[in-house]
Amino acid sequence: MAKYVFQPNQIDDLKSAYDVVIVGSGATGLISAIQAAELGLKPVVFEKMDKLGGNSTRASSGMNAAETYVQLNHHVVDSFEDFYNDTYIGGGKQNNVELLKYFTSHAGLTIDWLKQHGIELEDLTITGAMNTTRTHRPNSQAPIGAYLVTSFLQIIEKMDIEVYNNVSVDKITRDDERITGVVISDGNGNQHQVAGKAVLLATGGFGANKELIGQYRKDLTSYRTTNQEGATGDGLKLATDVGAALVDMDQIQVHPTVQQDNDHAFLIGEAIRGEGAILVNTDGNRFVNELDTRQKVTDAINEQDTKHAYLILDAEVVDHAPAVRFYDSIGMVVHGQTIDELANNIDVDANNLAKTIETWNQAVVNHDDQFGRKTGMNRQLNHPDFMAIHIAPAVHYTMGGIKINHYTQVLNQDDQAINGLFAAGETSGGLHGNNRIGGNSIAETVVFGRQAGQRIFKYIQEQ
Known part of the structure; x- marks a missing residue:
């Protein structure tokens, strides 16, 4: 078609x-x-x-x-x-x-x-x-x-x-x-x-307007953006020129999960976490309730020494979040047929990652004692192949x-x-x-x- x-x-x-x-x-x-x-x-x-x-x-x-x-x-x-x-x-x-x-x-x-x-x-x-x-x-x-x-x-x-x-x-x-x-x-x-x-x-x-962002949030001018290049706030000037008021201009959202290893920053949507993906740091450990507010998840990533993390998922998550297939097609997804292989491919501690996934799978059956996550827990991560997407925060929404x-x-x-x-x-x-x-x-x-x-x-x- x-x-x-x-x-x-x-x-x-x-x-x-x-x-x-x-x-x-x-x-x-x-x-x-x-x-x-x-x-x-x-x-x-x-x-x-x-x-x-x-x-x-x-x-x-x-x-x-x-x-x-x-x-x-x-x-x-x-x-x-x-x-x-x-x-x-x-x-x-x-x-x-x-x-x-x-x-x-x-x-x-x-x-x-x-x-x-x-x-x-x-x-x-x-x-x-x-x-x-x-x-x-x-x-x-x-x-x-x-x-x-x-x-x-x-x-x-x-x-x-x-x-x-x-x-x-x-x-x-x-x-x-x-x-x-x-x-x-x-x-x-x-x-x-x-x-x-x-x-x-x-x-x-x-x-996508770093100059305007800088007028309200200088701390965010070094961040990359998920926005298309036309998102420059033109309507704000058109409106204020005829007397309009503005509100909440310093409230700028940073999205926690953005793949930005290449020229283009790709937002990795929350639906992937909603379908069961988890976040781990470079030690292979979970560190946050992945479905807390974007602000809190962003803060948790920025508290890590490296200020980046990995989304961990498996084949069943992909079946319910097919956007991953697009990310995979452009080389953003790392694979491993086993947890050990995946850990090796993303250079995190294999024992830690295996223990993290085992604990997560138990939490799906019982409850998340570590971080109190209550949603997006419909499936365990036990369906090879296993996958990881490297992410870090980026400016997303004003x-x-x-x-x-x-x-x-x-x-x-x-x-x-x-x-x-x-x-x-x-x-x-x-x-x-x-x-x-x-x-x-x-x-x-x-x-x-x-x-x-x-x-x-x-x-x-x-x-």
Whole structure:
């Protein structure tokens, strides 16, 4: 079957006015465009990069949601309250509770909405700091991001929604009362004024902008990043130039498990740990609850003398986390038919590693006395061949961004909505507190992408 390839519009197709201008072609921007078009609006999507999809294409684990039909099909009983509590505690109780309440009570509805559009997330796994299995993913267990972005682009093509790549949004225009559109530059350097009754910023975070990171967290400027090169925080300047406030800008997440031995840093998703992988240091010993918050796992790795570690897994884990096969295909996975062989291949103490795996296998049957891990313990590591992936922490996600309310309206310094300006996804701040939980970023794009499309429709109706 041929791989689906979406063809963006040519700049000659560009019109002078649309109902809504959407800046960014990640999952948030694409979903909002679909939702807006379904409500009868005429949206346009602008993407500065050649490739569409932004960081969303790199999301791997899944999408969190509670009280879904999928969970009940898997005999998992969940609640909005438990989802809220796990995210609130995981975020250091620093989350914007208005955003969090909306998010946790609407994610389940988006699972239904996706299914109505032929996008089924029928399989479940678990991520760090969650106490319930609520991370939804395709039955194929394919990485969630590319699966969703491809699906959204197919819908956008059918709906004839205009999408332009290689287009930079230079500024947002406004009059005394409201936002009126944008000024863009096309790939040939020509500027165009595009009118819009509303503008949605869905430009993602700033995890690839070391200069901006350094303004808030100088301690992180030496870290590598999992972000694609376009994640430079452009939406933040566009928003502040028209009076928007920013929040939580110093809250920048470092992901603990990133393979970065080569030129490209590959995030090794939490689903692999959720399916039973463990972490060991260079002595071959476990040193942390692998499914604690990303912040705590990162801290534990950084406390090791070498500041790196190994994910240990086996053939059965791979059967439930097939992303490993991709990592293996590009040379990132070390193999061993026995524990001794694997230990030798990664240069750790074989006796220690054997004892660590034996203790882990006993913990799966009984309980984890060492580190109190309670989730992702469905299988022992006893199915050759055995595997290891070398990992270390890297900058991954920016929890801070543009200040919004749960209607996705952008707020100024006085917490007043800027008429006609909306923001959603990683470019906004406040939802995640001081630590984003795996599976919540994709959920955020769908929940607040839909909300943005709906609220923009309502705003335009009321003008």
